[in-house]
Amino acid sequence: MKHIPYRYYLPEEKMPKTWYNLRAAMPEKPDPLINPGTGKPVTPDDLRPVFCDKLIAQELDNDTPEFDIPQPILDMYRIYRPSPLVRAYRMEAALKTPAHIYYKFEGNNTSGSHKLNSALAQVFYAKDQGLKSLTTETGAGQWGTAVAEACAAFGLDLTVYMVRGSYDQKPYRKDVMRTFGATVYPSPSDTTQAGRAILARDPHTTGSLGCAISEAVEKAVTTPDCRYVLGSVLNQVLLHQSIIGLESYEALLEFNEYPDIVIGCAGGGSNLGGLMAPFMRDTLEGKRKGTRYIAVEPASCPSLTRGRYEYDFCDTGKITPMAKMYTLGAEFIPSPNHAGGLRYHGMSPIISKLYHDGYMEAVSYEQTNVFDAAVQFARLETILPAPESAHAIRCAMDEAIRCRETGEEKIILFGLTGTGYFDMSAYASYCDGTMTDYVPKDSEILAR
Amino acid sequence: MKHIPYRYYLPEEKMPKTWYNLRAAMPEKPDPLINPGTGKPVTPDDLRPVFCDKLIAQELDNDTPEFDIPQPILDMYRIYRPSPLVRAYRMEAALKTPAHIYYKFEGNNTSGSHKLNSALAQVFYAKDQGLKSLTTETGAGQWGTAVAEACAAFGLDLTVYMVRGSYDQKPYRKDVMRTFGATVYPSPSDTTQAGRAILARDPHTTGSLGCAISEAVEKAVTTPDCRYVLGSVLNQVLLHQSIIGLESYEALLEFNEYPDIVIGCAGGGSNLGGLMAPFMRDTLEGKRKGTRYIAVEPASCPSLTRGRYEYDFCDTGKITPMAKMYTLGAEFIPSPNHAGGLRYHGMSPIISKLYHDGYMEAVSYEQTNVFDAAVQFARLETILPAPESAHAIRCAMDEAIRCRETGEEKIILFGLTGTGYFDMSAYASYCDGTMTDYVPKDSEILAR
Numbered sequence: 062m063k064h065i066p067y068r069y070y071l072p073e074e075k076m077p078k079t080w081y082n083l084r085a086a087m088p089e090k091p092d093p094l095i096n097p098g099t100g101k102p103v104t105p106d107d108l109r110p111v112f113c114d115k116l117i118a119q120e121l122d123n124d125t126p127e128f129d130i131p132q133p134i135l136d137m138y139r140i141y142r143p144s145p146l147v148r149a150y151r152m153e154a155a156l157k158t159p160a161h162i163y164y165k166f167e168g169n170n171t172s173g174s175h176k177l178n179s180a181l182a183q184v185f186y187a188k189d190q191g192l193k194s195l196t197t198e199t200g201a202g203q204w205g206t207a208v209a210e211a212c213a214a215f216g217l218d219l220t221v222y223m224v225r226g227s228y229d230q231k232p233y234r235k236d237v238m239r240t241f242g243a244t245v246y247p248s249p250s251d252t253t254q255a256g257r258a259i260l261a262r263d264p265h266t267t268g269s270l271g272c273a274i275s276e277a278v279e280k281a282v283t284t285p286d287c288r289y290v291l292g293s294v295l296n297q298v299l300l301h302q303s304i305i306g307l308e309s310y311e312a313l314l315e316f317n318e319y320p321d322i323v324i325g326c327a328g329g330g331s332n333l334g335g336l337m338a339p340f341m342r343d344t345l346e347g348k349r350k351g352t353r354y355i356a357v358e359p360a361s362c363p364s365l366t367r368g369r370y371e372y373d374f375c376d377t378g379k380i381t382p383m384a385k386m387y388t389l390g391a392e393f394i395p396s397p398n399h400a401g402g403l404r405y406h407g408m409s410p411i412i413s414k415l416y417h418d419g420y421m422e423a424v425s426y427e428q429t430n431v432f433d434a435a436v437q438f439a440r441l442e443t444i445l446p447a448p449e450s451a452h453a454i455r456c457a458m459d460e461a462i463r464c465r466e467t468g469e470e471k472i473i474l475f476g477l478t479g480t481g482y483f484d485m486s487a488y489a490s491y492c493d494g495t496m497t498d499y500v501p502k503d504s505e506i507l508a509r
Numbered sequence: 510m511k512h513i514p515y516r517y518y519l520p521e522e523k524m525p526k527t528w529y530n531l532r533a534a535m536p537e538k539p540d541p542l543i544n545p546g547t548g549k550p551v552t553p554d555d556l557r558p559v560f561c562d563k564l565i566a567q568e569l570d571n572d573t574p575e576f577d578i579p580q581p582i583l584d585m586y587r588i589y590r591p592s593p594l595v596r597a598y599r600m601e602a603a604l605k606t607p608a609h610i611y612y613k614f615e616g617n618n619t620s621g622s623h624k625l626n627s628a629l630a631q632v633f634y635a636k637d638q639g640l641k642s643l644t645t646e647t648g649a650g651q652w653g654t655a656v657a658e659a660c661a662a663f664g665l666d667l668t669v670y671m672v673r674g675s676y677d678q679k680p681y682r683k684d685v686m687r688t689f690g691a692t693v694y695p696s697p698s699d700t701t702q703a704g705r706a707i708l709a710r711d712p713h714t715t716g717s718l719g720c721a722i723s724e725a726v727e728k729a730v731t732t733p734d735c736r737y738v739l740g741s742v743l744n745q746v747l748l749h750q751s752i753i754g755l756e757s758y759e760a761l762l763e764f765n766e767y768p769d770i771v772i773g774c775a776g777g778g779s780n781l782g783g784l785m786a787p788f789m790r791d792t793l794e795g796k797r798k799g800t801r802y803i804a805v806e807p808a809s810c811p812s813l814t815r816g817r818y819e820y821d822f823c824d825t826g827k828i829t830p831m832a833k834m835y836t837l838g839a840e841f842i843p844s845p846n847h848a849g850g851l852r853y854h855g856m857s858p859i860i861s862k863l864y865h866d867g868y869m870e871a872v873s874y875e876q877t878n879v880f881d882a883a884v885q886f887a888r889l890e891t892i893l894p895a896p897e898s899a900h901a902i903r904c905a906m907d908e909a910i911r912c913r914e915t916g917e918e919k920i921i922l923f924g925l926t927g928t929g930y931f932d933m934s935a936y937a938s939y940c941d942g943t944m945t946d947y948v949p950k951d952s953e954i955l956a957r
Contacts, residue, residue: 066521067587073514139515140599140891151588169617171893171928213888233681233933237893239940240884436688440661443588445619445685480619482930485681492687 065316068145068166076143077307078130080300082119083338083411085126086345089418091296091410092385093121095372103382110282111289111381112297115186119297128300130182131189137181137214138304141170146312147477151441153461160464161318162457164477165309165336166444171237174447174479175332176207176292179301183290184211193286194218198248198273200328201227201402201449202234203479204292209241222248222256222276224404226267226397231483248273255279255378269394270405275378293329294375294384294409302335309474310339320352320474322460326452327356327365327423328402330409336476344420355460356412356423357452359431361399361499364389364408365416365423367506373407386413389506396499400428400487401448424456427498431455432491435481447479448487513764516593516614524591525755526578528748530567531786531859533574534793537866539744539858540833541569543820551830558730559737559829563634567745576748578630579637585629585662589618590752594760595925599889601909608912609766610905612925613757613784614892619685622895622927623780624655624740627749631738632659641734642666646696646721648776649675649850649897650682651927652740657689670696670704670724672852674715674845679931696721703727703826717842718853723826741777742823742832742857750783757922758787768800768922770908774900775804775813775871776850778857784924792868802869803908804860805900807879809847809947812837812856813864813871815954821855834861837954844947848876848935849896872904875946879903880939883929895927896935 084090093102108117119128130138149162167175187195195217199205205221212219221243223235228247235245248268249256255275259266266272274291281289292298313319323340325333333356343349356365364387373388375381386407393406408416415421428448435451437458438444446454453475464471481488490496532538541550556565567576578586597610615623635643643665647653653669660667669691671683676695683693696716697704703723707714714720722739729737740746761767771788773781781804791797804813812835821836823829834855841854856864863869876896883899885906886892894902905923912919929936938944 064521068589070518073512137891141516171887171891173930177891210888210891214891233930233937236933236937236940237930240887240893240936242888439619439688440690443585443619443625443658443662445688482621482681482685485684488688489681489684492684 063316065148067150068147069312070145071143071308071312073139075311076139077304078135079127080130081303081307081338081342082122082126082128082300083303083334083341084123084296086342087414088345089414090123091414094382094384097383107382111278113187113190113192113288115189116183116297119300120295131185134181134185141177143308144169146309149442152438155441156458156461156465158461158465159468159470160461161470161472162461163313163474165305165474166477167305168444168447168477168480172203172207172210173482174203174207175302175305175335176204177210178304179292179298179331180207180211181214182301184208184215184217187288188215188217192217192288194284195288195290196220196277196281197290197292198222198270198277200224200270200404202231202483203402205243205245206234206237207292208290209238209243212243213241219243220280221245222250222273224248224268224270224273230486234483248276250276253279255380259377267397269377271377271391274376275380278376278380293331293405294407296411298331299334299409299411302331303338305332305335305476306338306340309336318472319349321471322353322355322473324355324357324453324456324473324475326403326449326476326478327358327408327412328449329405330412332476332478334409334412341415341420354421355456356416356421357456358423358425359399359403359452360425360427361501362389362395362404363425364406366425370413370417375407384410386410387416393506396501398497398499401484403449403452426452426455427500429496429498432496434458436491444477445481446477447481448484450478453477511764513596515598516595517760518593519591519756519760521587523759524587525752526583527575528578529751529755529786529790530570530574530576530748531751531782531789532571532744534790535862536793537862538571539862542830542832545831559726561635561638561640561736564631564745567748568743579633582629582633589625591756592617594757597890600886603889604906604909604913606909606913607916607918608909609918609920610909611761611922613753613922614925615753616892616895616925616928620651620655620658621930622651622655623750623753623783624652625658626752627740627746627779628652628655628659629662630749632656632663632665635736636663636665640665640736642732643736643738644668644725644729645738645740646670646718646725648672648718648852650679650931651850653691653693654682654685655740656738657686657691660691661689667691668728669693670698670721672696672716672718672721678934682931696724698724701727703828707825715842715845717825719825719839722824723828726824726828741779741853742855744859746779747782747857747859750779751786753780753783753924754786754788757784766920767797769919770801770803770921772803772805772901772904772921772923774851774897774924774926775806775856775860776897777853778860780924780926782857782860789863789868803904804864804869804871805904806871806873807847807851807900808873808875809949810837810843810852811873812854814873818861818865823855832858834858835864841954844949846945846947849932851897851900874900874903875948877944877946880944882906884939892925893929894925895929896932898926901925
């Protein structure tokens with residue numbers, strides 16, 4: 062058997078040149094976005110004030126399996142990609158597991174996460190259309206940083222609405238975005254009608270992704286030559302993030318390995334959707350049987366495990382289209398003690414549909430348990446994981462421990478989406494023993 | 510000509526298996542460390558209470574050119590090495606230079622810098638000798654983080670004395686070290702005689718590396734089964750850091766490139782000494798002519814460009830051996846407005862000797878000028894550099910601009926030592942326009 066290095070980087074010439082659209086392989090497609098005004102599926106014209114044209118085409122295309130990655134995006138990808146596929150030898154040894162544990166590490170770039178993959182794509186298309194500026198929202202700050210980097214690379218102005226809880230918890234995140242030239246407001250802010258309305262109801266709110274989306278969309282549609290970009294949930298984002306899975310697939314092929322279990326943290330679903338795409342294709346097309354796909358979410362924001370599968374707004378202000386997805390309700394705001402991202406009330410319609418149709422599993426973990434895994438992982442693998450990524454680590458460890466008990470030599474692949482350098486207040490509370498868990502009551506989730 | 514990728518990673522099997530000891534090639538060796546008690550060169554017995562035995566042998570060996578890297582260290586290196594050699598195509602294009610600009614990027618690991626290379630070596634040897642704990646000091650925090658990671662990997666306890674100015678400026682750095690299991694004190698502290706003495710003289714001091722070294726050494730020699738480790742200046746550290754240069758050399762060979770100019774930031778000299786080692790060997794052995802080596806230092810801590818070449822203590826408390834080096838005086842403390850590392854009063858005796866003998870150049874830059882380069886680099890290359898590394902960027906950009914003016918297609922190699930994720934308060938002050946420069950007066954430097 063060929064020697065498997067600790068960190069494997071595909072050579073530049075083997076980098077994927079196309080993204081893969083998982084919807085093309087789905088026997089039943091995700092339900093369409095609905096225009097809440099007409100009650101009908103959204104049209105490209107409905108979306109045109111918000112998204113740029115090429116992205117609308119990608120968003121609404123359920124059939125084309127492959128999209129060419131434009132050369133300027135490939136040129137940026139090759140600065141920080143391929144990302145390493147890591148065989149976690151030290152973690153395997155520490156867990157005394159016969160499992161082979163792999164993780165695809167997307168934190169080796171300054172955005173600190175996989176988010177840059179879609180940010181570069183979205184910003185390029187905006188530039189290509191002749192737009193001058195973009196708006197977006199950010200929760201933990203990774204998406205905002207990624208878009209700020211991409212806007213610096215392609216020369217567009219950017220306004221970021223950052224969830225106020227994160228803005229206060231991670232003051233330096235905004236300074237990274239400013240270093241890349243972005244303007245950053247804590248959300249809710251007084252710069253939009255949506256923000257002012259939310260502040261009027263609750264002046265001390267820590268904000269939510271749903272609320273920040275409302276503000277960013279409003280700002281985009283009221284500014285000339287401006288559009289809005291979103292870092293997760295949307296079909297186009299999962300399309301761009303398929304680069305993660307395609308590289309993983311290719312790299313594992315070289316070592317004749319194929320995952321029995323694919324694990325990803327899931328907030329809006331961008332990482333997991335991208336990571337699993339080519340493997341799920343094999344499952345959907347019947348080429349492989351028995352592969353398990355596990356979405357891991359925080360117990361404090363459990364959209365798949367405790368939400369309802371129904372049409373809901375993508376934002377708190379209810380100005381966006383409605384999506385058929387697992388949702389906790391557009392007004393849901395995670396408890397302030399929740400660290401990191403994975404704080405969105407809904408879930409990618411693609412993942413929601415696959416989960417609903419039985420192709421996937423979902424689990425949720427409480428925060429302290431997740432940080433137990435994060436700290437153990439850091440000490441073993443020398444990478445300080447983002448809290449988001451640590452959800453996948455927790456699950457991968459538990460599956461590997463199960464293999465130790467059963468003696469099964471399973472191949473486990475998980476997404477290590479990013480690094481935790483801007484999450485040190487959460488790590489500090491863990492080290493101090495003051496970290497707390499929170500599981501929302503049914504009345505908080507279903508009060509709508 | 511073979512295509513040069515943006516980021517090139519040597520395959521695992523081409524990783525160096527030995528470190529290279531540059532002293533072996535020096536026609537005149539660096540002057541020996543002096544025991545201030547006896548006035549004579551230090552003996553292994555003098556150093557035994559402070560350093561572990563294998564490291565003493567490396568420290569005092571001027572002749573052996575190559576040292577085998579023990580397998581457990583290689584096993585850890587392969588988790589995060591080889592580090593990428595990056596061809597800065599976007600920077601070249603933006604500067605409109607015919608120069609080829611390469612940088613060796615050491616920030617792709619959680620310590621955020623090259624420091625992990627020596628930390629793993631030093632901690633392994635301590636473990637191998639049966640020691641139970643280590644002490645060290647840290648300035649900007651990168652070295653402390655690296656040792657904390659290494660101690661977590663090899664299972665030793667660690668106490669870190671962190672320069673108080675950095676401790677206050679970068680509160681999250683200590684939390685990273687704590688996450689890896691270290692105990693961190695701001696220095697000067699009341700836990701040592703040296704610290705109490707310095708506090709008695711100046712209760713509001715922001716501290717210095719020299720002072721933190723005094724505390725860490727005192728703690729090591731007064732604790733059973735404990736030794737001290739240092740992240741720069743020492744010969745052993747430059748030996749371990751030669752891995753940077755060896756990988757760069759090998760990678761450049763594959764593309765038939767050889768640097769005309771090798772540039773590194775220089776605080777204690779560990780990165781530059783490691784990066785240049787195999788190239789300087791060629792120069793010293795007459796195999797190559799005309800290669801320039803440039804040490805870049807902050808104008809606020811200009812040991813090579815404004816210090817004296819003489820014997821001085823390595824620490825403020827004057828409990829360490831004396832080294833012949835360029836020094837600003839053991840009492841020198843950089844102005845509090847100075848961000849990041851590169852705040853040591855002295856310089857590696859190897860680099861000092863080579864500079865004194867005319868093999869190297871040195872330049873200094875003021876802080877705002879350095880951050881101009883840092884921000885331009887971040888926006889072009891997508892990496893947020895550490896302030897330390899940005900000194901080398903500034904110099905590389907200036908040399909590349911010179912090439913634009915002369916039309917010379919020079920090959921420039923610089924060390925990008927790490928990332929600036931924990932230096933955001935400095936970036937914020939730059940973005941706010943409140944960053945200031947400081948050039949010490951002669952009376953501050955030479956008052957001794």
